[in-house]
Amino acid sequence: MASEPFRRPLIFVAHPDDETLACSGLLQRFPGSLVVFATDGTPAGYGLERKYGSLQAYTRLRFQEAARALSHVPNSTFKWLTGTDGSYFADMHVYEELPAAATSLRAIAQAFAPDAIVSHTYEGAHIDHDACSFIAMHFATALSLKHFEFPMYWLDQSGKVVLQRFRDGGLRVAARALEGTGVMKWQLSEAEIECKEKMMAEYRTQRGTVSTFDPRIERFRPATSTSSSFSVPLCRDYLYQNRPPRFYHTRRHRLSAKALLKKFAEFEDWRQQQDDWRQELHVQNRHVGHPQ
DSSP states (O other): OOSOSOSSEEEEESSTTHHHHHHHHHHHHOTTOEEEEOSOSOOSSSSHHHHHSSHHHHHHHHHHHHHHHHTTSTTOEEEEOBOTTSOBOOTTTGGGGHHHHHHHHHHHHHHHOOSEEEEEOOOSSOHHHHHHHHHHHHHHHHHTOEEEEEOOEEEOTTSOEEESSOOOSGGGHHHHTSTTOOOEEOOOOHHHHHHHHHHHHHOGGGHHHHTTSOTTOOEEEEOOOOGGGGGSOSSSEEEEOOSSOSOGGGOOEEEEHHHHHHHHHHHHHHHHHOTTHHHHHHHHHHHHOOOO
16 A cells, blocks of 8 residues: 555454455554454354364364464464453354443453554445444444454355455445545565465365455455444345254354344444443543554
8 A cells, every 4th residue: 555544453353264364464564463353263053063073172273273374474463352251252143242342342452552443344244244344333433543444255136256345335335435435455465475375274174265265355445334334234134053053954044134233223222321431442542542
């Protein structure tokens, strides 16, 4: 990019591998970044316990893959969101615990003092991606942080998967009218691509998914979503798995997008009741200070 919009970003992603696929070049250029994973990356109901012994064993493997991937970037640091009891948020279920997730992210950020947050765009494909986008929007507002977003994937009108491109139209039309909200496409160097490919290779459990992404592409833009953006569904429903499933052959459950929007609305109500939420963040931010 022509200029650096941040120096110490907090990269907030839904699952281990999202940070590598979307932000590997960013991580290499800004080694002071912090990656925060929202979920344990372990969806129930796909027979993972049969293949790996238990869901807990699979979670440990996902965590190990993330550590190995990020070890290719010097000085990289990462954390996981945790609930009040110290447990991790389950894959596909963080939307059910938005206040707890936001509170955990707040605590992490207060210790890290970022100058920007970088997260998923709202694109109506994966329920965890959209939940992270929603949390990041509120978080950036509360901390008065710059907020940038990246695309992962979504489905076009024919049902075809679109990778690594922003979903234009609808909520995004307004973005074109705002000065300085153009897409920033990073040109990764050969060395950066080589490092990214090594990071991608560490996610062996996700080999099928990772292989569909082009390691040369990374796109970012200033986020344009507001609370009203998340009151409009971008899809009919989400792939979703109840825990635990009754039968493995029924694993492809769907969750209405309206159910997710209802949780967003409930968070908005909760947020309004937290009189000290915004004030406390600003006070802590002044005490910690941002790096210059």
